[in-house]
Amino acid sequence: xxxxxxxxxxxxxxxxxxxxxxxxxxxxxxxxxxxxxxxxxxxxxxxxxxxxxxxxxxxxxxxxxxxxxxxxxxxxxxxxxxxxxxxxxxxxxxxxxxxxxxxxxxxxxxxxxxxxxxxxxxxxxxxxxxx
Amino acid sequence: xxxxxxxxxxxxxxxxxxxxxxxxxxxxxxxxxxxxxxxxxxxxxxxxxxxxxxxxxxxxxxxxxxxxxxxxxxxxxxxxxxxxxxxxxxxxxxxxxxxxxxxxxxxxxxxxxxxxxxxxxxxxxxxxxxxxxxxxxxxxxxxxxxxxxxxxxxxxxxxxxxxxxxxxxxxxxxxxxxxxxxxxxxxxxxxxxxxxxxxxxxxxxxxxxxxxxxxxxxxxxxxxxxxxxxxxxxxxxxxxxxxxxxxxxxxxxxxxxxxxxxxxxxxxxxxxxxxxxxxxxxxxxxxxxxxxxxxxxxxxxxxxxxxxxxxxxxxxxxxxxxxxxxxxxxxxxxxxxxxxxxxxxxxxxxxxxxxxxxxxxxxxxxxxxxxxxxxxxxxxxxxxxxxxxxxxxxxxxxxxxxxxxxxxxxxxxxxxxxxxxxxxxxxxxxxxxxxxxxxxxxxxxxxxxxxxxxxxxxxxxxxxxxxxxxxxxxxxxxxxxxxxxxxxxxxxxxxx
Numbered sequence: 213x214x215x216x217x218x219x220x221x222x223x224x225x226x227x228x229x230x231x232x233x234x235x236x237x238x239x240x241x242x243x244x245x246x247x248x249x250x251x252x253x254x255x256x257x258x259x260x261x262x263x264x265x266x267x268x269x270x271x272x273x274x275x276x277x278x279x280x281x282x283x284x285x286x287x288x289x290x291x292x293x294x295x296x297x298x299x300x301x302x303x304x305x306x307x308x309x310x311x312x313x314x315x316x317x318x319x320x321x322x323x324x325x326x327x328x329x330x331x332x333x334x335x336x337x338x339x340x341x342x343x
Numbered sequence: 344x345x346x347x348x349x350x351x352x353x354x355x356x357x358x359x360x361x362x363x364x365x366x367x368x369x370x371x372x373x374x375x376x377x378x379x380x381x382x383x384x385x386x387x388x389x390x391x392x393x394x395x396x397x398x399x400x401x402x403x404x405x406x407x408x409x410x411x412x413x414x415x416x417x418x419x420x421x422x423x424x425x426x427x428x429x430x431x432x433x434x435x436x437x438x439x440x441x442x443x444x445x446x447x448x449x450x451x452x453x454x455x456x457x458x459x460x461x462x463x464x465x466x467x468x469x470x471x472x473x474x475x476x477x478x479x480x481x482x483x484x485x486x487x488x489x490x491x492x493x494x495x496x497x498x499x500x501x502x503x504x505x506x507x508x509x510x511x512x513x514x515x516x517x518x519x520x521x522x523x524x525x526x527x528x529x530x531x532x533x534x535x536x537x538x539x540x541x542x543x544x545x546x547x548x549x550x551x552x553x554x555x556x557x558x559x560x561x562x563x564x565x566x567x568x569x570x571x572x573x574x575x576x577x578x579x580x581x582x583x584x585x586x587x588x589x590x591x592x593x594x595x596x597x598x599x600x601x602x603x604x605x606x607x608x609x610x611x612x613x614x615x616x617x618x619x620x621x622x623x624x625x626x627x628x629x630x631x632x633x634x635x636x637x638x639x640x641x642x643x644x645x646x647x648x649x650x651x652x653x654x655x656x657x658x659x660x661x662x663x664x665x666x667x668x669x670x671x672x673x674x675x676x677x678x679x680x681x682x683x684x685x686x687x688x689x690x691x692x693x694x695x696x697x698x699x700x701x702x703x704x705x706x707x708x709x710x711x712x713x714x715x716x717x718x719x720x721x722x723x724x725x726x727x728x729x730x731x732x733x734x735x736x737x738x739x740x741x742x743x744x745x746x747x748x749x750x751x752x753x754x755x756x757x758x759x760x761x762x763x764x765x766x767x768x769x770x771x772x773x774x775x776x777x778x779x780x781x782x783x784x785x786x787x788x789x790x791x792x793x794x795x796x797x798x799x800x801x802x803x804x805x806x807x808x809x810x811x812x813x814x815x816x817x818x819x820x821x822x823x824x825x826x827x828x829x830x831x832x833x834x835x836x837x838x839x
Contacts, residue, residue: 232511247662249515264516267662295664296516298597302610305601337514339471340502340524342495342564343571343584343613 217278224280225272231265243271243284251334252288254296256304262325264296264335300335309335367394371428372417375545376536376559377492379566382582384485387566388559389420390541395428395435401442402450402504404434407474408459426491430460430477433493437500437535443647444654451506451513460490466570468495470502472513482570494532494564501531508654511662518596518610519666525616529563530623530653533587536560537646543639552637555628555805561588577604587624591617593667593699619667622698623653629690629805648687652677668705671695675709693788693802703785703802704737733778738785740792745818745825747781781827791817 221244222233230248237245249265256262270286288296303309303323312325312333322341328334370391380386394415397404406412406427413424442448450456457474465478468489477490477499489495505527506513512520536542542560550556562583571579580586585605596610603609608618627649634641656674663669675695679688688710695701701709736743781790788802818825 232514234509234511247511249511254516265514267511267515267517267520269661291664292517294597295518298610299516299518299521302518302596302601302612306611335516337472339469339476340499340528342468342489342498342528342567343466343578 220278243273245271250286250288252293254293254300256297256300262300262335263332266292266296366396367415369394369415370417371415371432372425373429373432374493375539375542377494377565379569381565384566384569391417392432395431397431397435402438403455404438405455405457406460407457408461426488430490430496433496434500436538437497437531440535440538441504444650445508448507451510456503466567468499470499475499480570482573487566487570489567492564492566495567497532497535498528501528509657515662517664519664520662521612522615523619523666525612526619529585529620532563533560534646534650540639543642547639554631555588555625557586557588561624562586580605585617587620589617589621591621593618618698622694622700625805626691626694629694629803630687632805633686633690648682667700671700672709675706679710690803690805696802697788703782707739742825745827747827
């Protein structure tokens with residue numbers, strides 16, 4: 213797929229909540245098999261809900277102009293949602309998660325909770341560190 | 344012959360000639376792998392290397408702090424100029440190694456990766472999706488610069504490389520995905536180090552040609568590990584930050600504590616990453632062991648081949664909560680199909696099985712079509728312990744079942760091992776216990792399969808002595824059946 217079309221596809225899929233979209237392959241029926249992350253609510257300790265980017269697989273059918281005609285899949289499975297909840301717990305307990313609105317120290321945690329334009333609390337990685 | 348060839352070939356030659364002319368002449372001094380040596384903060388090897396050109400492709404890099412490069416000549420360790428060139432040399436070497444495996448791949452951050460060699464005070468180093476950042480910190484009266492360690496530099500560079508190869512992983516909320524990113528950083532440090540002839544010769548001499556031994560190659564970031572150890576001894580290993588020669592065995596991260604001392608496994612990504620890195624390193628050692636001649640040229644070839652296998656494995660792996668096993672299975676598949684002549688599949692499979700990343704049956708399935716499990720046949724009586732017919736079709740032994748002597752006497756005490764969460768672990772059924780024991784033998788490489796059986800599932804140990812056998816059990820054909828028999832008791836459990 214030409215790069216320009218892939219870019220347009222990613223922009224189109226972003227409207228459906230998909231991030232970090234990567235094309236895996238073209239299926240025999242012409243659909244595209246993709247991998248992406250999707251923001252999905254994760255219930256963590258204290259009844260709090262955090263939207264986390266959860267890996268999903270999906271396939272899309274394109275119309276003749278390269279637009280998205282239909283999407284199959286793309287819903288996080290329960291195991292991936294549970295994994296994300298454990299991940300948030302691990303980040304919190306190891307001091308790697310800064311709360312929403314908290315000033316991010318220059319050399320601080322690897323992750324931060326951010327508020328998006330819809331007011332949702334979203335988990336975002338800020339960096340990888342060597343330890 | 345000059346002036347011949349297609350126009351694009353002539354252009355290519357011109358470009359290469361121009362690049363060669365633009366390359367600065369001379370050498371710089373640099374650390375080979377780390378300023379430290381084992382548990383000591385100093386004692387690393389200084390080497391001389393050609394002047395690196397960071398702006399070159401593949402994977403152009405720019406050191407933004409300090410803003411200008413010092414004179415390109417050999418500088419003394421302990422100076423800022425030496426630190427600059429040691430970091431630049433490691434960056435160029437790592438970028439060249441990965442660039443050869445990822446043609447056409449660009450940095451996720453843009454056309455050039457910016458690097459800050461002294462971003463502030465911390466005993467740490469970052470990749471933050473914008474560039475690499477290194478720090479300095481003090482410990483026991485000594486100032487340690489994380490950007491001075493090629494291990495640390497190539498670890499961080501590895502994050503940037505993996506982000507370019509599979510951007511989805513950066514933000515994915517998954518313990519194994521995050522741990523794999525850390526493991527890739529450590530694998531990047533190991534493979535980049537192996538591109539140095541002096542290190543290959545040194546590590547082969549240090550280990551007597553048996554790569555799966557703790558060495559300067561397996562120990563990551565000795566000096567930074569020392570500095571952290573001065574204030575938090577339990578946070579790092581005894582002689583480095585992390586050691587790729589380890590015995591960590593895969594556990595569901597859900598069953599692990601979120602934090603633990605370095606001697607134990609936790610679900611914290613750096614800690615958990617050691618399971619995959621340990622298996623990778625063991626696989627690398629096993630691949631070298633397959634070579635007729637275990638010299639530095641063979642080690643270079645193996646390092647490049649496992650790089651190909653790793654990159655293709657990552658590309659094909661699905662991003663799921665059990666990401667380790669996905670990558671491992673696809674790596675085995677790549678090894679089986681593209682490196683069958685080299686025999687890499689068996690040592691890789693063994694390494695992933697021995698570290699529990701793949702169940703033996705899954706490892707076999709990665710290269711062979713799944714075999715339908717056979718029904719368990721009726722057991723026959725034994726004069727000693729009860730005989731049990733165990734279904735083993737999934738292990739690729741060439742027989743649907745084997746005979747084992749089951750530990751099936753009644754319990755004298757109602758005791759069981761502790762579960763990882765709360766209370767005792769539930770006692771397994773007889774056949775389940777026997778199968779666990781059998782699979783454990785396979786994982787630990789303690790089972791020898793007689794020629795009558797198909798040894799697809801036999802697990803090799805790269806550290807096994809060459810002079811004598813150390814397996815404890817054999818599968819022997821007795822009449823029409825394959826029977827599991829103990830052949831020795833090995834008290835050297837430490838030897839793995």
